[in-house]
Amino acid sequence: MNKNKLFSVLVPLVSVLLAFLIGCVIMAVLKANPATALGALWKGAFGTKRNVGTTLARSTPLIFTSLCACFAYRCGVFNLGGEGQFLMGSIACCYVATQSGITGLPGIVLCLAAGALAGGLWAAVPGLLKIYRGQNEMIISIMLNYVATLFMGVVYTNWLREGSVPQTMSVPNEVKLTRLFGLRCTSAFIIAVVIGLLIYYFLFYTSMGFQLRAVGLNMTASEFNGFSVKKYILFSFLFSGVIAGIGGSAELLGTQFRLINGFGAGYGFDGVAMALIAQLHPLAAILVAIFFAALRVGSTTMQAATGVPTSVSEIIQALVIVFTVAGLALVKLPEFKAFLERLFPARKEA
């Protein structure tokens, strides 16, 4: 097996192990039995059919934002604006859902399309500025996150406000996404997984995806070999925005139903971290998102059952990110490679 591929799987697994180990030490210091606590964590996330549904529901927006990050990074552009694109998508979706009056499947499709469009347009701003003005896409996309958050504030406090509470009216029942098997998780999860599969196919089984990856890995060589680098950069920005926009719409139609202070907060950057752990592989990104969602959902049960606060789960999540990023950098060091050669001299091939 290819050594690089081996490490790309091994590093995240070892990181997870290490993070849990440290988590256990913290639990022990808090005078809880780590085994019981972890058992409760597992039960909370996957113990019952209902809990599995909750976990998958929680993972859905994370899958969207991590796919959004994956797609842009594959083309070598750093779209840190997943959050803003997610919110702009949900705002557009909220407008169509509450104002258009179209219901049923056409309504849902229209709502999702509006969200996709808004997310894509929001992502086009840093993309166009990068291509035509050489602006740094990271800074602009981050800044646009704040603009989107504040804009959403205007929407739920003024334009679509319902009653005395600062929140929008609920989307009509007719456009809410169907729950799967009566669980918390909705068809949004299916949409997310299908998009992940499509991206995987696109990146690895189509000529365009191949060229897009080449642009991401070496822009100069791609230009010399006749690929329109600018076109790919803009496309990857647009499409990653579309993914985030659909994510925001699906979150609105599937779980939250209204825009409110804190809607979607943090999902954008969670997605970036998960994309990095998944090493930009779209299918791995889905698994990583489910893993993080499980840690989040399970931690409540853990707190209730053993008194270990949910923040321990947050510590574990953070450590997984730190260890993976550090580990991936470590295995690239020449010192580490030399160390391996000393360790396994026999395995060295010509």
Add this chain to the structure above:
Amino acid sequence: MEEILRMEHITKKFGEFYANKDINLDVQKGEVHTLLGENGAGKSTLMNILFGLYQPTDGQIYLHGKRVAIDSPATAVKLGIGMVHQHFMLVEAMTVFENIILGDRNTRGIFIDKDARRKEILELSARYGLDVELDKPITDIAVGAQQRVEILKALYRGAELLVLDEPTAALTDMEVEGLFRIMKKLTGEGKSIIFISHKMREVLHISDRITILRAGETVKTLNRGETTGEELANLMIGRELAPSHYEKVSESREPVIALSQVDYHKQSKHNGLNGVTLRVGRGEILGIAGVDGNGQSQLAQLVTGVIAPEGGTVDLKGSKVATFSPNGFISENVSHIPEDRNKMGLVGNMSVMENIVLKETDDPQFSDAKGWHLKKRAIRAYAEKMQQKYDIRCQSVLQEARNLSGGNQQKVILARELENEPDLLVAVHPTRGLDIGATRFVHDTMIAARDKGCGVLLISADFDEILEMSDRIVVMFEGAVMGEYSGINPPIDQISLAMAGK
């Protein structure tokens, strides 16, 4: 005279390649000693060894007669060696003064005694005529002034021996004069200078002694009075003409590409083109000779559509090129072996297989449904066939291209660029850094392409390669064509003079 530096039997190997082989060099107190040689002759390697950036594989260095081990640039500085790199190492946002004292440990407590430092620097600058404005940020001063800052920085750190790596490359003629005045002043005060250059006129003007390097070895050390520009040029490029392995073509067929009065960044001597007129016919190799950095890179990028000319016309296969884009040239069946294979030719993190089919994944041979489904099996089979045909030595075609040796990387590019029988091949330094076997393979492949009717534009700083391969030779100097010569019994004396700009 007192000897300040002696380098004996310096050898540096990178893998099996000798960058320096048994080089001897000595520098006297108060002299300007020039290292003259083509790109890749080993000048920079030798200086990097002196400055502690590389460790020699073999050989000794003596400073003031004492043997020294220079294991880092910090040690070199401590020993009184100062280096001014070709690309300045300055912090652009900081002022001249801050750049000079950067890294200075001579502090008072945790504070820098700025007034004392300033006085010291002003004294140095007055003594050597190094006129700089201490409080201006680097971004606001001219290139010549930045260079003075670098020299001042080295002197401030106590340099007795200064290495100036191609200091005149970026300077205007006026600034060069100024630099030479400073160099005279420095040597007059007992400092020694190693001057690296390949510009004959300057070398003859400023040097006390000249050591010529070629292909990693010392050719000769000469006193200035005893030599001429012509002799230096001949020594630098090696004048013995080995008979070519290949049969040369003399008849000229219809042109594949023809440039007429092409300009690009005309005012730039070293990175532009000035009224270039040339043509490459079918079934011939046109060699572009010239010292690196005389517009060759721009010429290569222009005839592959990466850059567009600012004046003049380019005719490709008989029709005028209107829009310049790499894609446009590729679809006209123009192939390119770029000068930097890692940066421009290959996607290092992709596999050998993916690099071989890089341009052609839209082709029905490799994908169905207009590129929407890659035929992975067909791609792999094709890549394995190419691996055999072009003798690409790798563990498997799935291995990442960046892990291959230079020769095998170049073969990957050859497989991609030549398999489809291009009409025009633009090859830039196609054998730079390759061993003899790989070089021979690349040459054979290019000749085979020529014999199939491909027009080849070969740009190389390796004069032997130009002589070996070219059916016609064009010499470029400062962006302009200096002359055109036959590749059959080429007049080497004339060509080497043309390369020196005469």
